[in-house]
Amino acid sequence: MTKPPLTLYMAAPRGFCAGVDRAIKIVEMALAKWGAPVYVRHEIVHNKYVVDDLKAKGAVFVEELDQCPDDRPVIFSAHGVPKSVPAAAKAREMVYVDATCPLVSKVHIEAARHADAGLQMVMIGHAGHPETVGTMGQLPEGEVLLVETPDDVAGLDVRDPEKLAYITQTTLSVDDTAEVVAALNARFPAIVGPHKEDICYATTNRQEAVKAMAPLADAMLVVGAPNSSNSKRLVEVGARAGCKYAQLVQRATDIDWRALEGISSMGITAGASAPEVLINEVVDAFKDRYDVTVEMVETAVENVEFKVPRVLREPA
Structure with a gap:
């Protein structure tokens, strides 16, 4: 036929992408350096095939740091983690490697810089996504307000409309994000945006x-x-x-x-x-x-x- x-x-x-490539390489190099098991907090990247392959090589995937023993290395996923996680690892004197994508780290640094300048942060992102959780966790509770849609912008209760900045998750739809940014600019004309687009x-x-x-x-x-x-x-x-x-x-x-x-x-x-x-x-x-x-x-x-x-x- x-x-x-x-x-x-x-x-x-x-x-x-380069961030995913680097994160996988980090787990493989950690296994080569310290031997198995190496613990990974959260899926290193969101792909079952990749995670299963690394499991077969000796990586153990957990959701929280308290599931890791003190005496084995732990790796933080490419999505980034709240500040409290490396602080807890340090307090336990654990060996840890941060596989956060450098472009996500850039957003973390940006958020901290705006906060130091006295600005409250609005984050455009998806609630519950590990990257959003990690980025919001860079600053104290309440300092980062989350919006997903233009409609969310209307309901924002901000401390001072003259002292605001926005950041975004790196993996959003470019067009959808532009709509949310337009809504933010319309409601808060003084809001400060990123120097360079956060979407990677x-x-x-x-x-x-x-x-x-x-x-x-x-x-x-x-x-x-x-x-x-x-x-x-x-x-x-x-x-x-x-x-x-x-x-x-x-x-x-x-x-x-x-x-x-x-x-x-x-x-x-x-x-x-x-x-x-x-x-x-x-x-x-x-x-x-x-x-x-x-x-x-x-x-x-x-x-x-x-x-x-x-x-x-x-x-x-």
Whole structure:
């Protein structure tokens, strides 16, 4: 039987970003330096495949620091942690390595700088997301007010409308965030914004590639985890950019083939914590069923690299 033809549009950039790459490397280097087990507070990045791979190598994933023994190294995830967490590790004289993405750390520093200048902080982010929890935890309780939507801005109860600054989670939808920023500026004209966009380069680049790809494809799949903020945003961006069917899949086994019946073009991208091996798995699944022609939709070239902490570059 001849396979039906299918044009497979591959978004570029897609998949791993420099912060995720660095975080995974930190766990692997910690295991090489100190041996197993090495404890990791929260999933190092939001991807089951990556976490399972590191578990197999000797990493133990926990939700809270009190689940870690004093005598084994602990790593803090790429999403960042409240200030109280490294303080508690220090008090217990634990060896710890902070794998917080440098672009998230930049937001933490920004928040502290604004607070030192006497400004109250408004954070645009998703309630309960580890990055939001970590960033809000940089400052005392009540110093950071959380908003998710333009409607939330109307309900803000601030200390002094003349002394405000805003920061954002790094993995938000660029367009949605612009709407919230516009609402903040309209209600609080004196509010101070970041020097440089808080939404990270990788999130922005992946969303731009999806915007370029979505109108070309009958359907679109985003390879990523259901708890990955940047992956879920890619699905929303694709749908908004005109793709009639945009879905999140963790791997090839999640593809709903019945929903894809009759398509002649398909877009594929991946969130910043999805490894290339899972993207290839999805591509291979389409090659099994279709006569595939692959076309790249490239909107940016990334060559960012972040160094791992010095403690891991020194001999044991």
